[in-house]
Amino acid sequence: xxxxxxxxxxxxxxxxxxxxxxxxxxxxxxxxxxxxxxxxxxxxxxxxxxxxxxxxxxxxxxxxxxxxxxxxxxxxxxxxxxxxxxxxxxxxxxxxxxxxxxxxxxxxxxxxxxxxxxxxxxxxxxxxxxxxxxxxxxxxxxxxxxxxxxxxxxxxxxxxxxxxxxxxxxxxxxxxxxxxxxxxxxxxxxxxxxxxx
Amino acid sequence: xxxxxxxxxxxxxxxxxxxxxxxxxxxxxxxxxxxxxxxxxxxxxxxxxxxxxxxxxxxxxxxxxxxxxxxxxxxxxxxxxxxxxxxxxxxxxxxxxxxxxxxxxxxxxxxxxxxxxxxxxxxxxxxxxxxxxxxxxxxxxxxxxxxxxxxxxxxxxxxxxxxxxxxxxxxxxxxxxxxxxxxxxxxxxxxxxxxxx
Ligand SMILES: [Zn+2]
Ligand SMILES: [Zn+2]
Numbered sequence: 001x002x003x004x005x006x007x008x009x010x011x012x013x014x015x016x017x018x019x020x021x022x023x024x025x026x027x028x029x030x031x032x033x034x035x036x037x038x039x040x041x042x043x044x045x046x047x048x049x050x051x052x053x054x055x056x057x058x059x060x061x062x063x064x065x066x067x068x069x070x071x072x073x074x075x076x077x078x079x080x081x082x083x084x085x086x087x088x089x090x091x092x093x094x095x096x097x098x099x100x101x102x103x104x105x106x107x108x109x110x111x112x113x114x115x116x117x118x119x120x121x122x123x124x125x126x127x128x129x130x131x132x133x134x135x136x137x138x139x140x141x142x143x144x145x146x147x148x149x150x151x152x153x154x155x156x157x158x159x160x161x162x163x164x165x166x167x168x169x170x171x172x173x174x175x176x177x178x179x180x181x182x183x184x185x186x187x188x189x190x191x192x193x194x195x196x197x
Numbered sequence: 198x199x200x201x202x203x204x205x206x207x208x209x210x211x212x213x214x215x216x217x218x219x220x221x222x223x224x225x226x227x228x229x230x231x232x233x234x235x236x237x238x239x240x241x242x243x244x245x246x247x248x249x250x251x252x253x254x255x256x257x258x259x260x261x262x263x264x265x266x267x268x269x270x271x272x273x274x275x276x277x278x279x280x281x282x283x284x285x286x287x288x289x290x291x292x293x294x295x296x297x298x299x300x301x302x303x304x305x306x307x308x309x310x311x312x313x314x315x316x317x318x319x320x321x322x323x324x325x326x327x328x329x330x331x332x333x334x335x336x337x338x339x340x341x342x343x344x345x346x347x348x349x350x351x352x353x354x355x356x357x358x359x360x361x362x363x364x365x366x367x368x369x370x371x372x373x374x375x376x377x378x379x380x381x382x383x384x385x386x387x388x389x390x391x392x393x394x
Binding site for chain 1: 200203205210212214220223225226229232233236241244245246247250259260261262283288
């Protein structure tokens with residue numbers, strides 16, 4: 001509309017999650033009108049990240065170093081291993097700030113219907129890691145979906161056979177969540193997982 | 198948290214309007230996990246746009262060419278000139294699709310308190326353009342704010358002295374807008390600007 005280059009930029013911005021045509025337009029205008037420094041810095045960070053960021057050799061999260069910050073941190077508890085589906089899950093748990101153990105990132109979940117088997121979510125690497133490190137407990141933090149539960153179940157069976165304690169993070173009503181706004185599935189789970197006080 | 202490079206990318210994404218820490222994180226993860234092609238293309242478009250996009254020599258909107266697509270389009274009506282505050286306003290009007298004239302972009306509005314005078318919003322260039330082109334009507338589409346109204350008033354006086362018809366776009370209740378959700382200022386304006394049927 002304006003010019004081929006601006007149209008192209010608006011189109012390119014739509015690769016960002018949650019950015020539709022209107023936001024892309026606002027972003028392009030904002031950057032070109034008021035923040036070319038920010039735009040240049042963003043272009044540079046994107047290029048360097050795409051070039052440099054790969055997988056942590058131990059836990060498979062995203063990092064530009066051979067080992068991520070958690071894996072290379074000697075003060076983290078080597079006996080606890082939290083298994084998650086994605087690097088974003090690691091980030092969420094780290095931001096909560098209470099977990100002091102280490103991680104393993106599946107980069108997905110079991111999904112026979114999509115042809116995703118154990119070998120596709122790094123189960124071999126996970127079992128090798130369990131052999132090599134003094135892990136005493138695996139904490140399964142896969143998502144509370146059908147696939148996430150199936151994945152958790154599969155790993156729990158494998159880990160138990162290796163003599164390792166397996167736990168699952170609790171699911172239920174979020175703290176501060178108002179019951180009337182919680183979905184039915186969560187509520188049903190909260191009831192069936194109730195604990196006697 | 199993850200790695201310096203990913204932290205830097207999340208930080209850089211926050212130059213985008215409406216992107217807070219959580220969105221920046223989701224965007225960085227999405228790009229690095231699932232769309233490195235998109236990230237590379239975005240980096241490239243940003244660099245080229247920052248490098249190449251400047252002002253249209255005639256109307257001052259954003260373009261990488263000497264003249265923007267509207268100014269260089271010989272089928273647009275040279276006798277109508279719509280005056281707006283920003284390139285984003287041009288885009289909005291173009292997208293509405295009904296206006297067939299040309300534009301002039303002030304790149305701001307008069308604001309004595311901020312030291313923004315006529316020379317800062319291109320009034321000299323506008324008057325030169327009115328001399329050089331067969332403009333018979335100026336349509337003022339500055340924003341319905343105190344500054345936008347003052348700017349419209351100033352331009353209308355200058356243009357009228359140059360013998361040019363001046364009009365202001367209508368303001369009021371948006372089509373499809375429900376009265377109960379319209380702000381009081383708009384409603385008051387809609388009443389005072391009512392037309393006898
Ligand atoms: Zn790691
Ligand atoms: Zn132009």
